[in-house]
Amino acid sequence: MSRPRERILSTAMILFHKQGYNNTGINQIIEEANVSKASFYQHFRSKDELCIEFLNKRYDYWVSELEQFTSEAKTIQEKIMKSFDFLVDMNEREDFRGCSFLNILSEIPADKEEIHKVIRYHKNKLRECFNEDVQDDIASAHIYLLFESSILTSQLYRSNELIEKSKIIVQEILKSSH
Known part of the structure; x- marks a missing residue:
């Protein structure tokens, strides 16, 4: 044990x-x-301290799964498209449970500042990844927002339909940013 x-x-x-x-x-x-x-x-010391540890571990797990899922991509465009496919894969594996970070964010009051800081930190790291890959501030922000909203809407509707539509939008964004 x-x-x-x-x-x-x-x-x-x-x-x-x-x-x-x-x-x-x-x-x-x-x-x-x-x-x-x-x-x-x-x-x-507290449930909040355990929650912070949970968020850090969940982030490490999620990022390693995402990196593994996108590892064979040959281009940035393919990597980004595969990252949206990863959301579909996670929905199937985790029964549309959505984003642990956003789920907890919706549950906790604003005065739990330490938890809010951890959530913001990890979301910023995701944003930075899109910024590094896309190299266009507006395009990467747009893709990041589509990525986050794809997670939320797929959880809400228990469907991958809007992830698939987001992929079409992302392809257009990537075409016009080059």
């Missing part, structure tokens, strides 16, 4: 992603991770 910290974190990874932040209580995490309350608080 793994160590208590790993069990707490892997349990939180599943529960926060599937149930959301507010619907997941510390007692449920403690019970499902098979740890004592004292052990929980020995590793995490």
Whole structure:
């Protein structure tokens, strides 16, 4: 059996992603991770601290999956198109659960500044990736916004239709930015 910290974190990874932040209580995490309350608080001072660790781990997982999915792309255009295909793949694997970051953002109040900072930091890293690839500020912002809205709308409608339409728009953006 793994160590208590790993069990707490892997349990939180599943529960926060599937149930959301507010619907997941510390007692449920403690019970499902098979740890004592004292052990929980020995590793995490609060649910918020655990949430930040969850967001960092989720980001690492998501980025590694995205990089693996797009790794065989020969051009920037192909890489960007494959990144939208990745959203379709994630929807199929995770049953249209959407973006863990935006889901948590919608659940927490503005005064949870540390969590907000972590979410902004990771979203900015994604924006920077599009900026580096596209090398056109307006075009990369447009593609980033389509990417984020594709995640949201596919979750809302439980459909990949708008991801496919976004890909058509992205192709046009990439053609006109060169």
